[in-house]
Amino acid sequence: MKLRLTLWRAIFLVIMVLGLYSSFIRYFRGLGAVSNMTDQFPWGLWIGFDCLCGVMLAAGGFCMVGAVYLFNVERLHAVVRPAVLTAFLGYLLFIVGLLFDLGRPWFIWHQMIYMNFHSVMFEVGFCVMTYTTVLFFEFLPNVFEALKWTTPIKWIKKIYPVLIVAGILLSTLHQSSLGSLYLIMPSKLHPFWYSPALPFFFFASAVAVGLAMTIFESTQSAKAFGRQLELPVLVTLGGALLIALWVNVLLRFEDFFHRGLLRQVFTPSYEAYFLWLELILTFVIPIIILSFKKARLSPQWLYLASIFTVLGFITNRLNIALIGFETYVGHHYMPKWTEFSITLMIIAIGFALFGLAVRYLPIFETEPGHKLEQPEHIGVRTGVLSHAGD
Amino acid sequence: MSKAILYDATMCIGCKQCEGACAQQNKLPYDDTVAAESVQSAHKYTVVLTKNDKFMRRLCMHCEEPACASVCPVGALHKTKSAPVVYDVWKCIGCRYCMVACPFGQPKYEWGALNPRVRKCIMCPDRLVAGKQTACAEICPTGATKFGERDDLINEAKDRIRQNPSNYLPHIYGLNEVGGTSILIIAAANVEDYGYPSSARIGDTPMPEYTGRVMERIPDFIPLWTLVLGGIYWVSHRRDEVAAAEASEKNGSAR
Numbered sequence: 001m002k003l004r005l006t007l008w009r010a011i012f013l014v015i016m017v018l019g020l021y022s023s024f025i026r027y028f029r030g031l032g033a034v035s036n037m038t039d040q041f042p043w044g045l046w047i048g049f050d051c052l053c054g055v056m057l058a059a060g061g062f063c064m065v066g067a068v069y070l071f072n073v074e075r076l077h078a079v080v081r082p083a084v085l086t087a088f089l090g091y092l093l094f095i096v097g098l099l100f101d102l103g104r105p106w107f108i109w110h111q112m113i114y115m116n117f118h119s120v121m122f123e124v125g126f127c128v129m130t131y132t133t134v135l136f137f138e139f140l141p142n143v144f145e146a147l148k149w150t151t152p153i154k155w156i157k158k159i160y161p162v163l164i165v166a167g168i169l170l171s172t173l174h175q176s177s178l179g180s181l182y183l184i185m186p187s188k189l190h191p192f193w194y195s196p197a198l199p200f201f202f203f204a205s206a207v208a209v210g211l212a213m214t215i216f217e218s219t220q221s222a223k224a225f226g227r228q229l230e231l232p233v234l235v236t237l238g239g240a241l242l243i244a245l246w247v248n249v250l251l252r253f254e255d256f257f258h259r260g261l262l263r264q265v266f267t268p269s270y271e272a273y274f275l276w277l278e279l280i281l282t283f284v285i286p287i288i289i290l291s292f293k294k295a296r297l298s299p300q301w302l303y304l305a306s307i308f309t310v311l312g313f314i315t316n317r318l319n320i321a322l323i324g325f326e327t328y329v330g331h332h333y334m335p336k337w338t339e340f341s342i343t344l345m346i347i348a349i350g351f352a353l354f355g356l357a358v359r360y361l362p363i364f365e366t367e368p369g370h371k372l373e374q375p376e377h378i379g380v381r382t383g384v385l386s387h388a389g390d
Numbered sequence: 391m392s393k394a395i396l397y398d399a400t401m402c403i404g405c406k407q408c409e410g411a412c413a414q415q416n417k418l419p420y421d422d423t424v425a426a427e428s429v430q431s432a433h434k435y436t437v438v439l440t441k442n443d444k445f446m447r448r449l450c451m452h453c454e455e456p457a458c459a460s461v462c463p464v465g466a467l468h469k470t471k472s473a474p475v476v477y478d479v480w481k482c483i484g485c486r487y488c489m490v491a492c493p494f495g496q497p498k499y500e501w502g503a504l505n506p507r508v509r510k511c512i513m514c515p516d517r518l519v520a521g522k523q524t525a526c527a528e529i530c531p532t533g534a535t536k537f538g539e540r541d542d543l544i545n546e547a548k549d550r551i552r553q554n555p556s557n558y559l560p561h562i563y564g565l566n567e568v569g570g571t572s573i574l575i576i577a578a579a580n581v582e583d584y585g586y587p588s589s590a591r592i593g594d595t596p597m598p599e600y601t602g603r604v605m606e607r608i609p610d611f612i613p614l615w616t617l618v619l620g621g622i623y624w625v626s627h628r629r630d631e632v633a634a635a636e637a638s639e640k641n642g643s644a645r
Contacts, residue, residue, distance in 0.1 A: 032501025042489035072626040103484020103506040114464035122463035165619045183600045
């Protein structure tokens with residue numbers, strides 16, 4: 001145990017050192033020196049992964065807040081806090097990622113004064129900014145509880161309905177708008193991925209990934225931090241994930257069907273291979289797993305299904321952001337190692353901050369006096385835990 | 391009212407004086423090395439390409455409804471009334487959405503700079519304001535690049551094609567492409583052979599319309615969705631309140 005911990009720390013250290021070196025190149029030698037982005041490929045890994053995937057991976061926050069506070073699904077109460085924490089960190093790191101990708105990050109605040117209402121990018125930026133503020137307030141009670149400040153918690157509780165509705169509204173808007181970013185490129189993006197329905201796909205996939213990420217991180221952190229998790233939570237999430245995946249499948253199929261692409265989808269080509277990879281990871285594997293009742297009741301299988309879902313939709317977004325442009329551009333884009341290293345550094349910081357927050361804040365504790373408490377669950381919890389994330 | 395440039399590839403002799411004049415106007419380096427470069431870049435806004443002894447100029451098309459201007463989150467690019475699509479560097483945050491969105495791939499970037507700018511032909515707005523023509527049109531020795539009123543140039547292009555049908559493909563590139571552009575091209579060869587997107591590929595729909603269809607719904611969507619979400623919240627919590635009230639009544643505990 002001790003050895004593993006130091007190994008992780010060593011990896012973290014290496015990632016940080018390489019990341020800092022790359023950051024130095026980024027800010028003192030420029031974007032051209034740090035990345036393989038060119039005039040033909042102006043958006044690379046940082047937009048494709050850090051932004052498109054980052055925001056999607058943080059979708060668990062609004063999904064769980066919606067489930068618990070909007071629809072009153074009490075069972076899921078235990079995962080709201082970790083989900084909100086993940087979302088809050090995710091959005092903060094998304095902004096950090098932007099500071100690397102933007103050519104003139106020192107003018108990022110221009111977003112707030114030179115507003116172009118016709119720009120999808122403006123809408124995304126504005127929503128992300130306000131939603132991060134909402135997440136901050138949703139996260140704040142953790143800090144106040146740790147400090148035992150009861151009065152400010154009462155204040156935040158008072159505005160909670162507003163925070164919840166605003167948070168879900170803003171999430172709906174910018175999750176879908178990330179897809180709208182690509183609507184203006186019908187002549188550039190490959191027809192497999194360019195669709196007028198992109199905003200719907202982005203929202204639907206965000207919900208699926210939000211659920212999958214919650215399963216993933218609950219299991220993962222249960223394992224890593226020796227925390228406890230109820231099986232009913234995972235089972236509920238797994239059921240919801242299956243429904244969300246089916247909705248995604250139907251949307252994608254309808255889209256391919258109506259645009260007459262079905263034949264092309266099954267004809268081998270460079271793009272088709274990446275599409276198949278994406279479809280197998282997002283739909284085929286997780287849906288097969290989750291179709292078995294036995295798997296839906298097993299933490300290990302749920303964990304596995306959630307991993308495939310997440311990997312699948314990451315592939316989907318990278319296909320949209322990178323692979324889908326290669327035919328138009330006429331050459332491949334492969335990120336430079338420094339690009340990878342900065343992305344890795346941001347992810348590593350995310351993990352570290354999550355670890356710190358879990359250690360010092362009451363993230364995994366249900367609120368005092370809450371229904372889902374103590375005795376009858378303990379048996380299930382320990383049972384789940386010993387197998388979690390195998 | 392609105393100005394334009396008519397580029398007639400059949401009249402072009404490939405002297406590249408437009409390249410030089412453009413560089414001088416925009417204070418860019420220009421020598422034999424730059425002249426030999428056959429791609430546009432942050433230091434080369436326009437380029438004369440050669441293929442099968444035929445020439446073709448590439449430059450920003452100055453769309454009537456530019457994609458770049460519509461996508462810019464801070465409005466650093468905008469279409470002026472007279473024609474030029476201009477760039478306000480002091481607004482730019484460097485997101486490069488303009489580069490990704492442009493159907494002609496025109497905006498280029500200063501990848502090596504620490505405070506990089508988007509670079510592209512801006513159609514000499516200062517000269518236009520002063521009543522002069524663009525630097526490239528002024529220097530062109532054959533009139534292949536001609537500056538004037540857009541409507542006049544469209545008629546002239548049509549006339550030239552009508553009078554010499556064997557010399558031209560019967561199409562004015564830029565007349566309707568992406569809703570029309572301020573650069574009009576007539577030629578004997580297909581513009582696609584020189585890297586332009588084909589007319590079929592980009593279509594006649596102005597690019598901003600593709601996003602506009604979604605964006606215009608947002609003002610209606612926000613209040614509607616807020617009401618729905620608020621309604622769900624109210625209903626699901628009302629149920630709890632009622633249940634709690636009933637329970638306390640049953641227990642007879644007066645709270």
